[in-house]
Every structure is written in structure tokens, then in C-alpha cells.
Amino acid sequence: DAKTTQPTSMDCAEGRAANLPCNHSTISGNEYVYWYRQIHSQGPQYIIHGLKNNETNEMASLIITEDRKSSTLILPHATLRDTAVYYCIVRVAGGKLIFGQGTELSVKP
Amino acid sequence: ETGVTQTPRHLVMGMTNKKSLKCEQHLGHNAMYWYKQSAKKPLELMFVYSLEERVENNSVPSRFSPECPNSSHLFLHLHTLQPEDSALYLCASSQGTVEQTQYFGPGTRLLVL
Numbered sequence: 667d668a669k670t671t672q673p674t675s676m677d678c679a680e681g682r683a684a685n686l687p688c689n690h691s692t693i694s695g696n697e698y699v700y701w702y703r704q705i706h707s708q709g710p711q712y713i714i715h716g717l718k719n720n721e722t723n724e725m726a727s728l729i730i731t732e733d734r735k736s737s738t739l740i741l742p743h744a745t746l747r748d749t750a751v752y753y754c755i756v757r758v759a760g761g762k763l764i765f766g767q768g769t770e771l772s773v774k775p
Numbered sequence: 776e777t778g779v780t781q782t783p784r785h786l787v788m789g790m791t792n793k794k795s796l797k798c799e800q801h802l803g804h805n806a807m808y809w810y811k812q813s814a815k816k817p818l819e820l821m822f823v824y825s826l827e828e829r830v831e832n833n834s835v836p837s838r839f840s841p842e843c844p845n846s847s848h849l850f851l852h853l854h855t856l857q858p859e860d861s862a863l864y865l866c867a868s869s870q871g872t873v874e875q876t877q878y879f880g881p882g883t884r885l886l887v888l
Contacts, residue, residue, distance in 0.1 A: 700876070707863065707882070707884065708881055708882065709777070709779075709781075709865050709867075709879035709880050709881045709882050710818070710865070710879045711777070711879070712777075712876050712877070712878060712879075715876065762820060763818075763820070763877060764820075765817040765818040766817055767817060768817075
């Protein structure tokens with residue numbers, strides 16, 4: 667079973683920041699938080715990952731709380747192309763990616 | 776483009792047919808994976824290959840037979856499938872299997888009639 671909890675769906679206005687929350691209260695100290703997204707019927711796309719510190723790349727920012735029990739993925743200026751299912755995944759020992767149901771983000775004009 | 780390609784993109788087959796799915800990665804990775812995604816369900820890991828050796832088989836029925844002839848290519852051979860095997864089959868690759876980011880191909884949409 668996935669070790670994360672995400673809202674089933676979210677809406678965001680085009681051009682605004684999309685903040686996607688994820689709870690992972692049972693995360694272990696050596697487990698990373700990964701984010702992927704899947705646009706309808708395509709393969710999942712890697713977005714970002716982190717361990718303790720906040721991370722930023724060209725796609726998004728990842729904010730991890732100090733106790734590491736939750737995190738937030740931030741898309742700074744959402745576009746219609748960001749409409750997708752977003753998966754928050756805790757990387758368990760041995761490196762398996764266990765996907766949950768994710769958050770269905772709808773970016774609206 | 777992620778550097779992982781899959782062919783065919785769509786496949787329709789009867790229950791008595793034999794077909795193969797192909798995956799190729801152009802990233803220089805040494806680990807490859809097969810996942811299955813059924814409608815409205817999360818991705819399920821099927822097989823893991825590391826350095827061309829199968830290191831994981833997640834209780835997948837024998838009608839699915841993987842093959843990894845080299846580190847760049849991965850096949851999934853299909854025979855006597857059932858309608859419930861209709862799904863999106865995804866290939867991924869990574870540099871190593873532990874704590875390494877996986878990159879996915881676009882998937883093969885399979886329909887079994």
C-alpha cells in the first residue's frame with residue numbers, strides 16, 4: 667500500500683500557483699519523497715524529489731516540513747498543460763515506487 | 776520525450792494470440808521495469824531487471840513473460856491473455872534500482888478481446 671495521503675482532486679486557475687499537499691506521517695528517516703505526474707493515458711513524468719531540504723527545479727518546488735510528515739508540491743504558474751494526476755510517493759527501502767491514487771489537478775482558464 | 780520508447784502504442788489481441796511489447800531506453804541506464812495500469816487503478820509493478828537479470832517478479836501470471844536481452848531493451852511476451860489483462864503497460868528505466876529516479880515510456884494500450 668502507498669504510504670501517502672493526497673486529496674482526490676483540486677482545481678487551480680490558470681496562471682496561479684498550484685499547491686498540492688501530501689501527508690506521509692510514517693515516513694522513515696532515509697526515505698525520499700518523489701513526485702510524478704501523469705497526463706491522461708500517458709506515462710508518468712518525473713517532477714522532483716527530496717529528502718529533508720526544500721528543492722526547486724525548472725518544473726516545480728518541493729516544500730518538506732521539518733518533521734517530514736508532510737510535503738507540498740508547488741507549480742508556480744499553472745498552465746492548462748499542467749492538468750494531470752499528481753502522485754506523491756515515498757520511496758521505500760529497495761527503491762520501489764508504490765503509486766497511490768494521486769491528486770487529479772484541473773487547471774481552468 | 777523521456778528517452779524511453781515503447782512499441783506498439785496500441786494493441787488489440789484475441790485471447791489465443793501471441794504478441795510482444797517492446798521497450799527501448801536511450802539513457803544509458805542499467806535497470807528496467809514493467810508496470811501495469813488498469814482502468815481507475817494505481818500503477819502496479821510487474822517485473823524489475825537489473826543488469827539484465829530479473830530481480831523482481833511481483834506474482835505475475837505466467838502468461839506474461841519478460842525478456843531483457845541487453846540493458847537497453849526490454850520485452851514483454853504475451854500469450855493466452857484474458858480480457859481483464861486489458862490495461863496500459865508502462866516501461867521505465869533507471870540508473871540502478873536503489874534510490875534512483877525512474878523514467879517512464881509512453882505506454883502500450885492493450886485491449887484483449
